[in-house]
Amino acid sequence: MSTMLQEKFAKGLEDVIAGTTTICSINPENEALIYRGYGAVELSEKAIFEEVIHLLIEGKLPKKRELKRVSRLLVQERKVSKDLIKVLRKIPSTASPMDVLRTSVSFMGTLDENRAFTIEETKQIAYSIIAKLPLALMSWYHLSRNKEVPKVNKKLTFGGRFLQLVTNKEPEAFEERVINASLILYAEHELNASTFCARVTASTLSDIYSAITSGIGTLKGSLHGGANEAAMELILKFSSPDDAERGIMDMLNRKEKIMGFGHRVYKKKDGRSDVMKKHSLQLAEKLGQKKLFDIAEKIEHIVKEKKGLFPNADFYSAVAYYLLNIPIPLYTPIFVLSRTAGWSAHIIEQLSDNRLIRPRAIYEGPPQRDVPAIERR
Numbered sequence: 001m002s003t004m005l006q007e008k009f010a011k012g013l014e015d016v017i018a019g020t021t022t023i024c025s026i027n028p029e030n031e032a033l034i035y036r037g038y039g040a041v042e043l044s045e046k047a048i049f050e051e052v053i054h055l056l057i058e059g060k061l062p063k064k065r066e067l068k069r070v071s072r073l074l075v076q077e078r079k080v081s082k083d084l085i086k087v088l089r090k091i092p093s094t095a096s097p098m099d100v101l102r103t104s105v106s107f108m109g110t111l112d113e114n115r116a117f118t119i120e121e122t123k124q125i126a127y128s129i130i131a132k133l134p135l136a137l138m139s140w141y142h143l144s145r146n147k148e149v150p151k152v153n154k155k156l157t158f159g160g161r162f163l164q165l166v167t168n169k170e171p172e173a174f175e176e177r178v179i180n181a182s183l184i185l186y187a188e189h190e191l192n193a194s195t196f197c198a199r200v201t202a203s204t205l206s207d208i209y210s211a212i213t214s215g216i217g218t219l220k221g222s223l224h225g226g227a228n229e230a231a232m233e234l235i236l237k238f239s240s241p242d243d244a245e246r247g248i249m250d251m252l253n254r255k256e257k258i259m260g261f262g263h264r265v266y267k268k269k270d271g272r273s274d275v276m277k278k279h280s281l282q283l284a285e286k287l288g289q290k291k292l293f294d295i296a297e298k299i300e301h302i303v304k305e306k307k308g309l310f311p312n313a314d315f316y317s318a319v320a321y322y323l324l325n326i327p328i329p330l331y332t333p334i335f336v337l338s339r340t341a342g343w344s345a346h347i348i349e350q351l352s353d354n355r356l357i358r359p360r361a362i363y364e365g366p367p368q369r370d371v372p373a374i375e376r377r
Contacts, residue, residue: 009362013359014264018191018196018357018359019191019199019357021190021191021346021349022036022059022349023035023036023056023188023190023342023345023346023349024036024188024189024190024342025190026190026265026266031265031266031267031268031269031270031271032271033185033188033189033271033272035052035055035056035187035188036055036056036059036060038055038061040184040185040187040188040271040272041185041271041272041274041275043055043184044180044181044184044185044272044275045181045275047061047180047184048157048158048159048180048184049157049158049159049180049183049184049187049338049341050062050067050070050071050074050157050158051067052183052184052187052341053070053074053127053130053158053187053341054066054067054070056187056188056341056342056344056345057123057126057127057341057344057345057348058123070127071157071158073127073131074127074130074131074158075131075154076131077127077128077131077132078131078132078134078135078161079132079135080104080132080135080136080139081111083107083111084104084107084108084111084136085139085143087103087104087107088100088104088136088139088140088143088144089140089143089144091103091140091144092144093144093145095140095144096220096329097137097140097141097329097330097332097333098216098219098220098225098332098333098336099220100136100137100140100141100333101133101136101137101216101333101336102213102216102217102220104132104133104136104137104140105129105133105209105212105213105216106209106210106213108128108129108132108209109207109209109210109213112125112207112209115207117207117208119348119351119352122207122208122344122347122348122351123344123348125208125209126208126340126341126344126347126348129208129209129212129340129344130158130337130340130341130344133336133337133340134158134161134162134165134337135149135165137330137333137337138150138162138165138166141330149165150164150165150167150168152164152165153170156170156171156176157176157180158180158183159176159179159180159182159183160175160176160179160180162179162334162337163175163176163179163324163326166325166326166327166330167324167325167326171324174282174283174286175283175324177279178279178282178283178320178324179324181275181276181279182276182279182317182320182321182334182338183334183337183338184338185272185275185276185313185317186313186317186334186335186338186339187338187339187341187342188339188341188342188345189339189342190265192224193218193219193221193223193224194214194215194216194218194219194224194225194339194343195215195339195342195343195346197214197215197217197218198211198212198214198215198218198343198346198347199211199346199347199350199357200214200357201214202346202347202350202351202354203350203354203355203356203357204356205351205354208344208347211343211347212340212343212344212347215336215339215340215343216336219332219335219336219339220332225332225335225336226332227259227260227312227314227315228260228314228315228317228318228321228331228332228335229318229328229329229331229332230259230260231259231260231314231315231318232318232319232321232322232328232331233328234258234259234260234299235292235295235296235299235318235319235322236322238295238299240291240295241291241294241295241297241298242298243295244295244298244299244302245298245302248298248299248302248303249302249306252302252303252306252307258299258303258307258309259314260311260312260314260315260318261303261307261309261310261311261312261315262309262310262312263310263312266310266312268310269310270310270311270312270313272312272313273310273311273312273313273315273316276313276315276316276317276319276320277297277311277316279316279320280293280296280316280319280320280323281293283319283320283323283324284319284323287323289323292319292322292323293319296315296316296319300315317331318331321334
């Protein structure tokens, strides 16, 4: 292989520039996550998820009338077809919720007779998929357990409606703020593995259903999604902060990986974690479950002191979800409900100035040789 290709090589494409985008960046000076110029942390404090969906897909923060339109659209489009409900009823309760989401989007694509979508049509499909996924997921979750699917208050935000679908209880205002913050902070993250996969699929001029399905399949992998679930399972192993200190020290001595810490891009800290830590503390104090937070904080201190690693967005998001009474197997699916907005924005951007994504590889196999007759092999 040519020297030029070898010079460009980086295993896992680490730090390789694969394209340009106007959607998201990580500021190299302060490692702040930026959505179209706006800080994700500030958005999580001042906006609701619907505003960020509009920002990502339309390229700008919505005015009041635009926010009303998007909010109304997400309510109108949330219903799933009877045919999809039939499919969801056939999926066992033991299935991965990520497989349920992947299957749901794939099936939605079979119901759309159009095969060549314009940019505007792709945007409308994006809103429809985002709207439908919470109901598709929770319809399967409840029906597979022989329970009724909860009714929701349509006046709630996207996040509030999802919480009501999960718990069958209308959330308090502070609970709605927490889930909105989490959805906003997970909505986009530049060319992460699932986003890159979705863009590759879109670059072949496939449709948005296929591209979103690709993204979900990629996020299902434990090296990309799933850290919040693993983090919560770890936290629940310990009965007290002291117990957590002993247990984490044992794990570190055995050189075991502590999930929810460190990041491929961030080197100093993940600002999203600070937001979710604050919300987790507020939830814990309001709900009288401070011990759970104290255990998580002790783990943070030990890992930071002994390994120099900081908690990423997944660690305290897991604590917040647990305090919101969200079942652990639904943690990574929440990632999908949020990141579909970011994937959609990238798919639209890819289609707007498309070039087939087709990288090269350095060949390390044997040199070219003749094919021997079958008797001499």
